[in-house]
Amino acid sequence: MSTxxxxxxxxxxxxxxxxxxxxxxxxxxxxxxxRRAEATAAYEAHRARRDALERTVRDLGGKPVVADAAYVLPFPVPDAAAAVRLAAVLEDRVAGVYSDLVRAAEGPLRREAAGALREAAVRAVRWRGSGVAFPGLTELTEPAVAAGRTAGRSPGQ
Structure with a gap:
């Protein structure tokens, strides 16, 4: 793979x-x-990964992409049950991009990406209550997203 x-x-x-x-x-x-402590821990983990990736992008010669002001959620989140579903979707989507990074990277960056993929997969299982055979393959966890049936930018895309 190339840089x-x-x-x-x-x-x-x-x-x-x-x-x-x-x-x-x-x-x-x-x-x-x-489950609030679990959500807080996940939030902090994603912030730490985000900060590390900003450094990684700079180290690879790029200018880190900035966050959008807001994101379109994949579905309404009016209650606790929907919040749990959203958390699982967020982790599935993050796992998907880390799967791509594992394929594209080598050495320490590849190991970091594999670790992030594993962490996201574990969090997704905790939120969902079940796992998937191949974490990071969106078409196995989110058929609507894989088929292109979401509108706008959504978290994790």
Whole structure:
């Protein structure tokens, strides 16, 4: 793989992390109190990954993509149950971009991406209550997104 491929994949991962941070702001505001600490931990993990990816993009010679002011959520989030579903979707989407970064990168960056993919997959299982055979393959976790049936920019895309 080329450095350009890795830089593009790192930018995509950074954009997904920006979106996940935004999305977890919604999750944290709607999730049941019993799961609020879990949402906070995920929020902090995504912030840390976002900050690390900003440095990575710079190290690869790029200018880090900035966060959007707001993101279109994939569905309304009026209650705690929807917040849990959103958290699982956010993790699935983040896993997808890290899967791309694993393919594009080598060495330490590849190891970091694999670790981030694993963490997102574990969080998705915790939120969803079940796993998927191949974390990071969007078409197996989100048929509507894979078929292009979402409008606007959504968290993690």
């Amino acid at each position: 350009l491929d890795a830089a593009r994949a790192a930018q995509a991962a950074l954009a997904a992390e920006h979106a996940a941070v935004y999305g977890y702001g919604v999750v944290g505001g709607r999730v049941a109190p019993a």
